[in-house]
């Protein structure tokens with residue numbers, strides 16, 4: 073089997089209501105879907121636009137190759153070495169995912185059966201919502217939205233903070249009061265703070281029983297993470313913008329955070345598989361970041377199906393968890409025929425059909441496409 077063509081589908085769509093967080097406002101959602109065609113009639117799909125510079129510069133590294141040589145292709149995607157440095161990490165997560173999709177289809181097995189020992193058949197999502205509001209009663213609007221997500225069955229909900237210490241305390245207090253004590257609540261400040269300010273905010277937020285605090289400081293402020301982790305009782309999370317080497321070396325093996333949040337767009341299925349072993353070794357929880365389409369969600373479900381528990385015994389630890397973005401997204405769910413959503417038990421089943429196990433809809437991808445790059 074040989075790779076005959078690789079297509080990069082660039083998608084974009086305007087939002088009805090712009091959404092904001094501590095860094096920015098967005099009035100569109102963009103995406104990149106990767107399609108890999110083979111001479112065996114199998115087509116693999118992946119979602120993720122990390123970086124395709126290696127593909128654009130050297131398409132011959134991929135075209136004509138056997139897609140089942142997954143590890144070799146993963147390392148071929150590394151950026152070339154610079155003087156006295158190792159080659160840079162692979163960033164094209166969508167392409168890596170598409171190769172795994174082909175491997176699963178070729179073997180007639182769902183992707184998770186290729187990745188390791190299945191630990192579970194369904195994964196608990198947490199709800200990502202509660203973005204910045206432009207309304208005059210910001211806290212009241214967030215509280216009302218939080219109650220709506222609780223009514224729809226979510227047991228864990230994440231909200232945006234990072235708008236200043238006093239504002240954050242007011243917003244988190246309003247949402248916690250509206251949700252009650254039984255719903256898990258996490259906060260995400262998107263690198264808003266220096267460590268000193270974060271220590272002060274952490275003290276004030278501890279009373280709200282938070283499951284984690286995501287990106288409290290800049291992603292490369294390793295000393296800041298370490299200082300805050302020693303100063304607060306709130307578990308820390310981060311890593312969504314980091315490459316695999318940085319996640320392994322700085323976040324996991326140093327236990328910089330309690331929960332590492334790798335992004336499949338950047339590190340691919342291969343990266344999730346490699347990081348899962350390190351997380352087990354260093355006893356760091358892995359809760360993948362996910363702001364992509366349902367194609368990426370399917371890949372993450374397979375990776376989570378085989379994630380080993382961190383401890384043995386009667387208490388198996390917190391449930392395996394991943395991010396389910398519920399903010400407005402015109403094509404997130406349209407790109408596959410199936411609907412990925414929690415069942416009555418609040419869990420999302422891991423796909424069981426070969427490969428990613430979902431039916432990609434090329435017509436839907438074409439409908440939202442603004443640019444197409446073809447390599448053949």
Ligand SMILES: [Mg+2]
Pocket residue numbers: 260262286287312
């Ligand atoms: Mg985040």
